[in-house]
Amino acid sequence: MPPIVRAAESAPLLPINAMSSPAPTLVWLRRDLRLHDHAALELACRDGAPVLLAFVFDTDILDALPRQDRRVELILEALLDLEAQLRERHPGLGLIVRSGRAREQIPELLQRCGAQRLVFAHDDDPFALARDQAVRAALPATVRVDSVRDVTVFERRELLTGQGRPYTVFTPYKKAWLRTVDAARVSERRPQLEHLAPSALAQGLPSLSELGFEATDLHPRFRGGATQAQALWAEFREQRLAAYADTRDFPARKGPSYLSPALRFGLVSVRELAREALGRPADEGAATWLSELIWRDFYHQVLHHHPGVVNGPLKPEYAAIAWEEGAEADTWFEAWCAGQTGFPLVDAAMRQLAQTGYMHNRLRMVTASFLCKTLGIDWRRGEAWFAQKLLDFELASNSGGWQWAASCGCDAQPWFRIFNPVTQSEKFDPKGLFIRRYVPELAPLSDAALHAPWEAAPLELGGVVLGRDYPAPLILHAEGRARTLARYGAVRGLSKD
Numbered sequence: 309m310p311p312i313v314r315a316a317e318s319a320p321l322l323p324i325n326a327m328s329s330p331a332p333t334l335v336w337l338r339r340d341l342r343l344h345d346h347a348a349l350e351l352a353c354r355d356g357a358p359v360l361l362a363f364v365f366d367t368d369i370l371d372a373l374p375r376q377d378r379r380v381e382l383i384l385e386a387l388l389d390l391e392a393q394l395r396e397r398h399p400g401l402g403l404i405v406r407s408g409r410a411r412e413q414i415p416e417l418l419q420r421c422g423a424q425r426l427v428f429a430h431d432d433d434p435f436a437l438a439r440d441q442a443v444r445a446a447l448p449a450t451v452r453v454d455s456v457r458d459v460t461v462f463e464r465r466e467l468l469t470g471q472g473r474p475y476t477v478f479t480p481y482k483k484a485w486l487r488t489v490d491a492a493r494v495s496e497r498r499p500q501l502e503h504l505a506p507s508a509l510a511q512g513l514p515s516l517s518e519l520g521f522e523a524t525d526l527h528p529r530f531r532g533g534a535t536q537a538q539a540l541w542a543e544f545r546e547q548r549l550a551a552y553a554d555t556r557d558f559p560a561r562k563g564p565s566y567l568s569p570a571l572r573f574g575l576v577s578v579r580e581l582a583r584e585a586l587g588r589p590a591d592e593g594a595a596t597w598l599s600e601l602i603w604r605d606f607y608h609q610v611l612h613h614h615p616g617v618v619n620g621p622l623k624p625e626y627a628a629i630a631w632e633e634g635a636e637a638d639t640w641f642e643a644w645c646a647g648q649t650g651f652p653l654v655d656a657a658m659r660q661l662a663q664t665g666y667m668h669n670r671l672r673m674v675t676a677s678f679l680c681k682t683l684g685i686d687w688r689r690g691e692a693w694f695a696q697k698l699l700d701f702e703l704a705s706n707s708g709g710w711q712w713a714a715s716c717g718c719d720a721q722p723w724f725r726i727f728n729p730v731t732q733s734e735k736f737d738p739k740g741l742f743i744r745r746y747v748p749e750l751a752p753l754s755d756a757a758l759h760a761p762w763e764a765a766p767l768e769l770g771g772v773v774l775g776r777d778y779p780a781p782l783i784l785h786a787e788g789r790a791r792t793l794a795r796y797g798a799v800r801g802l803s804k805d
Contacts, residue, residue, distance in 0.1 A: 331424040332358040332505060336414055337403075338436075340429050340458050340574035341386040342534035343393055347458035349499035352427040358505030361394075361403050362417055363387060365519055366410040368439070378526045378665045378699055380519065385526075386575055387513055389533025397501065402510030407519055411442040421509055424451055429458035429574075432612045433703050458574070460605045461485075461493060461582050464612050474613040475606070476622070478719040482602050494579045494586065527664055530569050530699060537575035541567060545584055552593035559657070559668040560741035565597070566666070568700035571604075578604075600669075607708030610718050617707050619688075621716035628799050629716075631686040640683045640782050644675075645693055647747070650774075650781035652758060653733035654678050656746035663746070665699035670736060676713035677727035682788035684795060687714035715796070723796040726789050733759040749777050 333352045340346055341363075352359045365383075373380065387403060394401035404421075406413045418426060426447070430440065444453055457463050467484050468474060475481035516523060529540065544565040548555070555563030570576045578601065585598035614622055621627055632640070643649050647658035657671035667675070672694075679690045691710040695701050711717025715725075737743055740758035744751045752770030753761060762774060762781055774780045 329505075330357045331422055332360050332507075333425040333427060334360050334362055334414075334418055334421060334423040336426060336428040337361055337363045337390075338428060338574075339431060339572070341383070341390060342537075342575055342577070343390065343499070343501065344534070345496045345577035345580050346499050347456045347497045348427045348429045349501075350497040351454060351456050352425070353500040353503040356503060357425070359503045360421055360423065360505060360507050360509075361390075362414070363403060363405050364410040364413045365405070365407040365514070366439070367407060368409055368411070369435075370407075370519070370521075373521075374696075375520065376522045376524050378524045378530075379701070380521050381516060381524050381526045382530055382569060382699060383573060384513065384516060384519070385531050386533035386573060389535050391513060393535075394504065397504070398506070400506035401504055402506070403513065404507060404509045405513050407514060411439050411446065414443050415446040417509070418447065418451060421507060425454070426451060427454045427456070430455035431459060432464070432608060434615050434618060459578065460608045461489065461578055461601070462605050463608060467609065474609060476610070476718045478603065478606055481606050481609075482599065485602050485605065489582070489586065494583045496579065496583075497577075525663075527666070529566055530665075534570075534575045537567070537570035540570065541565070541576055541581070548593075549584075549588075549597060550591055550593045553596040554593070556596065557670045558736050559660075559671055560737055560739070560745075564669065569666070572700040572702055604702075604705055606718070607702075607704040610708055611704040617711065617717065618703065621711060621714070622718055623716050625799060626714070626716035629686075629795060630798070631795075632684040637683075637685055641679075641685050641689055643779070643782060644679055644683065644685070644690075648779050649678070649683075650762070650779040651678065651729045651733075651785075652740075652743045652747055652750055652761065653737060654729050656737075656743045659746040661694075661697050665697060667694075667698070668742075670732075672709060673713060674727050674729055674732050676710055678729055680710075680714040681726040681792040682729070682783065682785055684788065684791055687711065687716070723800065724793060726792055728785055728789075730760045730785065747778070 333355075335348050335352045340348060343349065349359070370380065387405060391403050394403065404417060406417065414426070428440075431437070440455070447453065462485060467481065467488060469480070475484070544567065548563065548565070552563065555561050557563070567576060567581070571578060571581070582598065582601055585594040585601065588594035610622070611617060644654070644658060647655035647662065649655055653671070654675055657667055657675045660671070661667040676687070676690055679685050680687045687710045691706055694706055694710070695703075698706070708717060712719070715723040733743070738755070740750075740753070740755055743758055750758060750761065750772060752772055753764070754768045754770070757764035757768035761769060761772070761778065772778060
């Protein structure tokens with residue numbers, strides 16, 4: 309896709325009053341699409357130079373996406389919200405937005421606006437690291453480049469064991485996190501926004517169609533950028549955070565924060581979320597929620613120290629697992645993706661993902677375990693599917709979560725622990741409210757029959773015919789479990805064969 313260039317940009321342009329002002333600083337927005345509590349913007353504003361804000365729709369990423377992708381629309385909505393906030397501060401302010409290869413667009417923008425400094429929040433995704441290195445290499449030595457932590461509270465080598473090694477088990481990492489965190493680390497980063505400067509390069513935002521994309525059914529909860537994210541955060545903080553420990557595992561209840569997409573794209577600050585939780589030391593809900601934020605930090609430092617987890621298991625012995633392959637495995641995988649496995653809770657979760665781009669956290673574990681340990685299909689296939697569909701997709705958390713489910717990563721569940729989708733359904737959706745919402749063809753079933761309809765008497769099925777109205781199970785859980793124990797046992801040398 310060629311870069312979007314407006315007619316007014318045909319000649320080199322400099323910021324207003326460029327002749328009388330110091331050279332500007334360019335802040336490259338990526339995963340921090342907000343103005344408040346903004347580490348890169350705060351750093352850029354410290355020296356008093358004019359500050360310009362830029363965002364690039366990176367075609368190295370976008371070209372591989374389907375033409376309807378909710379994440380692209382979410383990002384565009386976030387930029388529209390940012391632009392409105394800037395215009396409200398001063399009519400001359402605006403974002404510099406481009407479409408093209410970021411590794412080419414950013415050096416070109418620095419040259420065109422006369423900037424002598426580039427500031428951004430760094431990202432340990434291997435693609436991002438390679439892109440950022442390419443940008444640095446393309447800049448003249450006179451340009452200063454600064455990157456800063458913003459995606460997580462702790463990162464990289466900031467938390468190590470007593471032996472100076474990275475953590476691979478969550479509980480000691482969490483203890484170190486809680487022992488080390490202080491008020492300064494999670495304090496608000498307050499940029500001096502009076503240093504934001506107008507630029508003739510800020511020519512408005514492209515439309516979805518100009519970017520080569522089409523409108524989606526993005527849920528209103530995830531629209532509206534940082535402004536909507538702050539409202540969502542306020543609602544959760546004031547109404548549901550205290551009860552989070554009791555409600556988070558029940559998909560039919562409004563228990564989660566729904567902030568993961570906002571956190572993924574930096575519509576909220578992770579410091580702000582952590583500050584609130586740390587400020588409620590006696591609150592069990594806040595403590596449980598903080599633990600989820602710490603898991604996120606944990607997976608990011610795993611990715612930093614072990615970038616190979618992108619393509620393979622952290623525990624190398626599990627690379628030898630003989631996953632199911634062939635036509636039957638492909639058919640089963642397609643049924644899993646489509647929510648047609650015959651296990652109602654699994655199917656409801658997979659349909660929620662397809663219809664909304666979101667999946668309840670408990671159900672991410674259930675569906676991942678089902679794919680790997682009931683169907684015996686390689687976790688990497690499931691990880692790639694989630695990467696395509698999740699609004700909140702983060703490589704670190706997605707890879708970490710899937711390896712946890714497949715027992716081949718950091719602090720993973722024991723290889724012999726296998727979620728039973730029926731008992732999970734009975735425990736966390738006992739009335740079948742979530743199932744009936746996303747698998748409406750099962751609505752006539754009684755509560756008792758809903759979790760394992762293949763075991764129900766005909767009268768309990770309410771006229772639903774398995775194999776016609778809803779699929780029979782691909783495999784019985786007991787059979788899948790036995791296969792998994794043999795599969796993992798062989799790798800660990802525990803097989804009796």
